[in-house]
Amino acid sequence: MARNGSSRFMSRRKKIGAVDVDMTSLLDILVLLLAFLIHNFDATRALINVPDGISLPNSKSLSLNTSGVNIQVSVDKIFVDDKEVLNSEMMPDKIYDNDGRRIVSLYNELVAVKERIKQTEKASPDAVKFSGIANLVLDKTLKYSYVRRIMYTCAEAGFKEYKFVVRKLEE
Numbered sequence: 001m002a003r004n005g006s007s008r009f010m011s012r013r014k015k016i017g018a019v020d021v022d023m024t025s026l027l028d029i030l031v032l033l034l035a036f037l038i039h040n041f042d043a044t045r046a047l048i049n050v051p052d053g054i055s056l057p058n059s060k061s062l063s064l065n066t067s068g069v070n071i072q073v074s075v076d077k078i079f080v081d082d083k084e085v086l087n088s089e090m091m092p093d094k095i096y097d098n099d100g101r102r103i104v105s106l107y108n109e110l111v112a113v114k115e116r117i118k119q120t121e122k123a124s125p126d127a128v129k130f131s132g133i134a135n136l137v138l139d140k141t142l143k144y145s146y147v148r149r150i151m152y153t154c155a156e157a158g159f160k161e162y163k164f165v166v167r168k169l170e171e
Contacts, residue, residue: 053139055141056140057167067133068163069081069110071135071150073142076088098156106150106157114130114157118130132161134154134162136165
């Protein structure tokens with residue numbers, strides 16, 4: 001009985017032939033989407049991860065950051081390209097040298113970064129050249145004397161151009 005019932009449904013099925021699909025509207029949407037994505041892509045912006053504990057100042061400036069080493073400073077920590085180089089809670093034996101003007105661990109890391117960039121330049125002619133730019137991501141509550149030490153340390157290590165990273169002020 002089941003066999004007869006299943007053959008009855010088989011006879012009612014229609015055989016479907018090839019289906020023509022109009023791809024024109026789909027391609028139009030894909031081209032528009034691609035044009036939108038390309039128009040909004042900006043490869044010149046530096047991507048910077050801001051660690052917890054850093055509150056950036058506001059700005060109305062529209063200029064973009066350029067490539068360089070990223071130095072992120074909170075009240076108690078310093079990072080160079082997302083690598084923690086100083087944590088004041090651990091209190092290393094010697095934080096400053098050069099009459100209290102240079103931060104030792106920051107200087108050592110910046111010199112190492114500079115040397116890595118210079119070695120990469122020698123190894124590959126297409127490598128990014130050493131720019132001497134330091135993108136400073138500073139907490140807005142830092143005292144100027146501490147910011148001056150950071151800038152002095154950067155200059156001593158060979159990073160003599162500074163770009164201060166700020167948050168865009170919403171209008």
